[in-house]
Amino acid sequence: MTGSEDLLSRYENAVLGVFGRPSLVLSHGDGAWVWDVDGNRYLDLVGGIAVNALGHNHPALVAAVSKQVSEAVHVSNLFTTPAQIALAERLLAITDAPPGSRVFLANSGTEAIEAAVKLARRTGRTGIVAAENAFHGRTTGALALTHKAAYREPFEPLLPGVTHVPYGDSDALAAAVTPETSAVVLEPIQGEAGVVVPPAGYLRDAREITRAAGALLVLDEIQTGIGRTGSWFAFQEAGIVPDAVTVAKGLGGGVPIGALVALGSDAAALLAPGQHGTTFGGNPLAASAALAVLDTIEREGLMDHATEAGRHLADRVDALGHPLVTEVRGRGLLRAIGLAEPVAAPLATAARDAGFIVNPVAPSAIRLAPPLVVGVDELDLFVDALPGLLDTALPDQETP
Structure with missing residues (x-):
């Protein structure tokens, strides 16, 4: 053996x-x-x-994590650390965030999606539109947005009010967004569906549709973000600014981390103190790893x-x-x-x-x-x- x-x-x-x-x-x-x-x-x-x-x-990541382990791994979110603050500032910078934007640091992509769902619910509306063949995670809230029946059906009933429409079809998206829609959640490129790139103009259409309906546009950049497609985020190649972006995967270079970036003061104000939280999110070890990843991507x-x-x-x-x-x-x-x-x-x-x-x-x-x-x-x-x-x-x- x-x-x-x-x-x-x-x-x-x-x-x-x-x-x-x-x-x-x-x-x-x-x-x-x-x-x-x-x-x-x-x-x-x-x-x-x-x-x-x-x-x-990678020596930069090894050095950053080793240094942080020797100083502090965890302090809880009763307090903050220089690394947590610096990472939040850096994420705002690379998303070209408008004034008033804020960051919630979590531990995974699924957690970032869960935060986005709660952000959407705070609009007072309950409907969410996602795409067919989408994958947004496996916790029960994120699973409601994920489309694959084999993932969903064993755990139904899931979060109500989610509608799935064909990916890349602007007309279908426009028809699905109503006054009850709190958010449209889309991947700029669908990863688990087989790396599906939408037609040119699709994200711009999504931005116009949601803005006209007063709904949030949430872009799931968990797989596409952090330089993977040649820009910090794939949405930047479309020339738009969504209301929120979820980030994870490459951000920590292997150290578990996730983030929700609420872009603009209106979106950032939706979650008030006590309405969301995390024990480990934004811990100094993960934050230091993420800063090393971002610095290295830029430097190299x-x-x-x-x-x-x-x-x-x-x-x-x-x-x-x-x-x-x-x-x-x-x-x-x-x-x-x-x-x-x-x-x-x-x-x-x-x-x-x-x-x-x-x-x-x-x-x-x-x-x-x-x-x-x-x-x-x-x-x-x-x-x-x-x-x-x-x-x-x-x-x-x-x-x-």
Whole structure:
């Protein structure tokens, strides 16, 4: 029995089985690479599902966390810390926040969505419009916004008043927003749905529709934010200002954190003292990690790199001309490779066997969300191997 087999057996006897049996037991990483406990090396093209923005073992993040651990890890929100204040100020700066904006710091993306739901409810309205195929989290409030039936149905009835409309359809969105709508909650690019980019102008339409109805526009940037698409936030590429933005994943570089940024004094005033809270949110350890991530992204030019590396990846995959590849969609270093056949799962297995970690996000698509520090040469290793991996995914058939 290998080290992995022994540990996976122990895992199954100790950990609640909501994730199924993991495929690997990872021990450590460096840059865009990770190693399992048996010594095998893998190019991490998922990045903790868009979390490990700086990759693994980045010296800036290690130094920041190590320093903060030696000073204070937690002080509770009866008090504050310099790191908490600095992070809130920094989030306001990178969101181009108008005067009066404020930040609520939490521990995860789902918690940020829960805060956004409460923000919306404080408008005095109860309706929320979300998108079909959306994913906003798994706690019961966030789950009401998430669309996938397999996630929702075992836990119904959920929060009432949520309507789902086709993503990217401005007319359907306009028809669904009524005087009872408190908020429209959208991903600028749908991640779990398979990296779906909406038509040009969709977010601008959403901004106009919500403004006309007096509803909030809440943009879920949990996966798209923190430089992943080539800007601090994907909404900035649309030239709009929403009423609130949720952030998590890449913000802490692997340290759990989330945030709700209420943009403008009207939105920020909706939640009063005592109406929301958190024990661990904004703790100095997570705040210091986030500040190190933001500083490093800016200092190392990682947003420009995400744009250039993502374009290089897409161009190279397109240039393969492989009959199983239908498209490469997405923006920056959030990409999906569309497949002509539902072979994403065997393709991911073949990739893992060859030393690449990819995500079969849908039956006919694999998602790539590598660390923002991934090198173009490292991406080329995967692209060079991809034709053989695609052929392996259809072992008993001719490729179409």
